[in-house]
Amino acid sequence: MFLTLFGKNNILNAAVEKLILLAQQPLKxxxxxxxxxxxxxxxxxLRLGQDFQSVYPDMLTKLSIAGLISLLEKKDTTPDSLLESGARDWANLPDRMHFIADFFRCCQQVKELxxxxFTETQVNNMKNGLPPGGEL
Incomplete structure (x- = not known):
């Protein structure tokens, strides 16, 4: 990388860059x-790299709204299934959106969400540049 910045590139530099790229994916x-x-x-x-362990609420088991179906066809590679809902690489936007689509569909009726x-104290701490503290 250093050599590339200064207009000098060689075979070793290219090989090192390729090796770095190859190592990144399994690490991610x-x-x-x-x-x-x-x-x-x-x-x-929830472990974001594992399939979502839940079920769709009855009202979302079979979708009927064309716009929603169209959106999910683009974001969810396993329609109407939680199979492969876990992200393989959270840095990959399509992977992340697949998980999020299934998460929202399963949890949209969970009142606690x-x-x-945050408590008022936690908000005040964050406004003052402090860690929120307490249960997160």
Missing amino acids: RLMTLHLMTLTIPPGKS FDVP
Whole structure:
């Protein structure tokens, strides 16, 4: 990379750049699978690299709104299924959107998701440049 910036490129530099690119993808997959989690109320932890473990609410099992169906056809590569809903690479937008589409469809009736996410004290801490503290 350094040599490329200064107009000098060689075979070794190109090989190193290619090796870096090859190493990034498996590392992104490992990080997504093992490190990326989302905690949602009530106290449920979702592993973003694993298939979503839930069911669609009855009213969303069979979709009938053409615009919604069209949108999901673009974002959800496994329509009407939670199979392969886990993101392989959270840095990949289509992968992320697939998970999010299934998450929203499954959880849109979970009342706790509409609760205020932070206490007044946590909000004040963040406004003052401090960590929120407490349960997140």
